Amino acid sequence: MTKPEIQAPFPGVFYRKSSPDAPVYVEEGQVVQVGDVIGLIEVMKQFVELKAEVSGTLLHFSVDNETVLEAGDVIATMEMNE
Amino acid sequence: MIRRLLIVNRGEIALRIVRAAQESGLVSIIAHSEADTDTLAVQRADEAVCIGPAQASKSYLNIPAIIEAAKACQADAVHPGYGFLSESADFARAVKEAGMVFIGPDAEIIARMGDKAMARQTAIEAGVPVVPGSPHAVKGLDDALAVVESVGFPLLIKAAAGGGGRGIRIAEDRDALGKQLPLAQAEAQASFGDGRVYLERFISSARHIEVQVLGDGKRAVHFFERECSLQRRRQKVFEEAPSSALDSATRKALCESAVALTEHVGYVGAGTLEYLFDDTTGEFFFIEMNTRIQVEHPVTEMITGVDLVREMIRLACGQALRMTQSDISLKGWAIEMRINAEDPERDFFPSPGTVKRLIWPAGPGIRIDSGLYEGYKMPPFYDSLVAKLIVWDEDRECALKRAGRALDEFQLEGFSTTASLHRRLVEDPQVKEGAIDTTFLERWLAEPASSHVHAKEVIDEQ
Numbered sequence: 313m314t315k316p317e318i319q320a321p322f323p324g325v326f327y328r329k330s331s332p333d334a335p336v337y338v339e340e341g342q343v344v345q346v347g348d349v350i351g352l353i354e355v356m357k358q359f360v361e362l363k364a365e366v367s368g369t370l371l372h373f374s375v376d377n378e379t380v381l382e383a384g385d386v387i388a389t390m391e392m393n394e
Numbered sequence: 395m396i397r398r399l400l401i402v403n404r405g406e407i408a409l410r411i412v413r414a415a416q417e418s419g420l421v422s423i424i425a426h427s428e429a430d431t432d433t434l435a436v437q438r439a440d441e442a443v444c445i446g447p448a449q450a451s452k453s454y455l456n457i458p459a460i461i462e463a464a465k466a467c468q469a470d471a472v473h474p475g476y477g478f479l480s481e482s483a484d485f486a487r488a489v490k491e492a493g494m495v496f497i498g499p500d501a502e503i504i505a506r507m508g509d510k511a512m513a514r515q516t517a518i519e520a521g522v523p524v525v526p527g528s529p530h531a532v533k534g535l536d537d538a539l540a541v542v543e544s545v546g547f548p549l550l551i552k553a554a555a556g557g558g559g560r561g562i563r564i565a566e567d568r569d570a571l572g573k574q575l576p577l578a579q580a581e582a583q584a585s586f587g588d589g590r591v592y593l594e595r596f597i598s599s600a601r602h603i604e605v606q607v608l609g610d611g612k613r614a615v616h617f618f619e620r621e622c623s624l625q626r627r628r629q630k631v632f633e634e635a636p637s638s639a640l641d642s643a644t645r646k647a648l649c650e651s652a653v654a655l656t657e658h659v660g661y662v663g664a665g666t667l668e669y670l671f672d673d674t675t676g677e678f679f680f681i682e683m684n685t686r687i688q689v690e691h692p693v694t695e696m697i698t699g700v701d702l703v704r705e706m707i708r709l710a711c712g713q714a715l716r717m718t719q720s721d722i723s724l725k726g727w728a729i730e731m732r733i734n735a736e737d738p739e740r741d742f743f744p745s746p747g748t749v750k751r752l753i754w755p756a757g758p759g760i761r762i763d764s765g766l767y768e769g770y771k772m773p774p775f776y777d778s779l780v781a782k783l784i785v786w787d788e789d790r791e792c793a794l795k796r797a798g799r800a801l802d803e804f805q806l807e808g809f810s811t812t813a814s815l816h817r818r819l820v821e822d823p824q825v826k827e828g829a830i831d832t833t834f835l836e837r838w839l840a841e842p843a844s845s846h847v848h849a850k851e852v853i854d855e856q
Contacts, residue, residue: 323746323774325449356735356744356778380448380774 316366318388320381324355326362328377340372343393350388353381368392396471396495396711400425400464401439402454403475406763406782407689408435411473414703416440423467425460427453429773434765443467448775454478457485461492471495471710477777480686481508497710499663499685506659507683511554511592517680520658522651525670525679527594535572541593542571548596551578555586564596599831601671602630603637603678605652606694608705609661610715616649616656617694617702618724624819624835626742631812631835632819633690633730635697638790638828639671648678653719655680664691664706673831689732689779692763696728696786726786727793729820731801733764733781735772737810746774747809755803759786759796772809780811790828794820818846 328336328351337349344350344364351362369391375381399415401408402425412435415422424439429448436442443463446453455478464472472489474480483505489496507513511531517524528541531554551574553561563578565571583589606617621637622630640648652667666684691702736742748771754762764781772780785800787793801817819825
């Protein structure tokens with residue numbers, strides 16, 4: 313089984329939820345489909361949705377909510393369902 | 395008189411205020427976030443103080459932290475720049491209560507002019523034309539329909555607490571109004587915590603023209619107009635002064651109305667009155683007042699020769715205006731191009747990065763307001779404006795040519811910017827003719843680039 317990593321495509325602040333009071337988009341261990349929103353990245357006052365590029369189980373997040381990311385930083389690890 | 399000025403801002407405007415402070419004989423102190431320790435403003439200022447973490451809510455918008463820092467560094471005045479807390483009545487009040495001078499008008503004036511419905515009512519009292527609309531916030535549909543008689547369709551439903559293009563809906567007819575009104579009210583309540591909305595006529599082809607003023611509480615003067623019609627998503631991209639749309643009689647009437655409103659409220663400091671100008675009828679309508687220095691203030695400085703930031707510091711300290719209206723004259727033409735760290739080829743996606751190589755344009759009539767330097771790494775937390783390229787020349791045609799020349803000299807490696815957009819804009823036949831309105835740029839961007847005159851082709855032809 314492959315374990316693809318989800319990386320930050322550009323620098324910014326990572327959010328796991330749409331607003332401070334909202335539930336997280338995805339819990340660790342949850343199954344996601346291609347295109348599901350995993351989190352938001354705020355860059356220069358714009359919020360960009362980070363979407364799953366593969367379907368599978370999101371095993372764990374490597375970064376917390378509101379973490380400052382550089383491009384290429386690993387955000388989460390997936391496990392693809394064969 | 396004050397001695398120590400705390401500047402609570404970042405980027406090019408922080409540096410702009412440092413320069414004005416130093417020329418005014420003041421000690422300049424930059425209040426900055428943890429992400430901004432290496433900015434040019436911090437390097438050039440006499441002192442710097444960190445006010446909190448990178449996120450603006452914890453630093454540049456954190457009033458208690460700023461007041462504490464101001465006291466700790468023994469500041470006796472605070473300049474808010476633009477954006478952030480520059481139009482916060484609470485901040486202006488907190489600065490004053492802490493015994494310091496706020497470089498801007500009183501909290502009461504900020505609150506009054508910051509509320510669109512109150513600003514509009516104030517303008518009506520001062521005899522300044524406003525866009526035909528509801529005299530007060532509308533409650534239900536019956537209330538709205540009573541106003542429609544004088545406003546007409548299509549109309550805008552605007553949130554009283556909205557701004558920057560947020561909280562606005564368009565209704566084409568009665569049915570649309572019936573559907574949109576409750577939605578607009580609910581949206582305003584959710585977005586701004588204030589459900590009040592009002593109606594106004596929608597002018598389909600409007601120019602955005604604004605008048606720069608200074609007031610000392612008793613008297614006010616204007617510094618002519620700026621035209622800021624070239625906008626994308628209601629954000630200004632390219633500004634000029636004066637406007638090519640006004641004849642001298644209209645200019646006089648417009649600027650005098652701005653002075654009348656400024657004097658009516660006993661305004662102190664620098665302010666800008668924004669108007670919509672209806673190209674088809676030649677009418678102008680006041681829409682709002684910004685009670686701060688604006689991003690595009692340099693074009694006004696270029697055509698009048700007055701340093702607006704130095705003047706606003708003097709005025710906030712209680713000094714009287716140093717000039718009368720007849721001392722202020724308009725000379726030549728100025729253009730400001732906003733250089734944003736955005737990629738025009740990728741729908742203006744933000745492109746933060748590190749400045750690898752930088753060569754500014756120079757020579758006659760060029761002014762650069764920017765915090766960039768080689769090696770500077772731009773943090774991803776803030777606005778994408780990284781430089782303002784301002785040019786002055788004898789007339790509009792010459793200024794556009796000079797703008798093209800300046801853009802050709804400008805070299806920046808490390809990330810994409812909107813400079814390439816400006817290079818194309820200054821060659822566009824419609825821009826050259828001044829045939830622009832607030833919808834022009836978005837329509838122009840939606841057209842295939844092949845239908846525009848490319849800068850490269852123009853160079854090749856020469």
